[in-house]
Amino acid sequence: MIFTGEIKDPRIEQLTTVTEVNVSRDLGHAKVWVSRFGDRAAVAGSVDGLNHAAGYIQGVLSKRISLRIFPRLTFLIDNSMENGFRIAQKLRDIKH
Numbered sequence: 001m002i003f004t005g006e007i008k009d010p011r012i013e014q015l016t017t018v019t020e021v022n023v024s025r026d027l028g029h030a031k032v033w034v035s036r037f038g039d040r041a042a043v044a045g046s047v048d049g050l051n052h053a054a055g056y057i058q059g060v061l062s063k064r065i066s067l068r069i070f071p072r073l074t075f076l077i078d079n080s081m082e083n084g085f086r087i088a089q090k091l092r093d094i095k096h
Helices: 040-050 054-062 081-093
Strands: 017-023 029-035 072-077
Touching: 017 040, 029 040, 029 081, 040 054, 054 072
Parallel strands: 029 072
Antiparallel strands: 017 029
């Protein structure tokens, strides 16, 4: 939905990627981590937009995925890519 532009919020950039989803045992809640290479403010804006559109996203996905209970979605920033790049840079710095 992000990549195809189904969500019309201009804060949500198409380069935003879902990196992980954790669903509670009772299927009541799902934490969705998203990431984007580049500007941290853009990622924060995308997360705000996704949380604003969470009800719409849940509604569309609940029609596409057959579940008795569809989880309430909460979007969070995944910093793992940024942390990985920072560690790689530090390792390169140590070598030189």
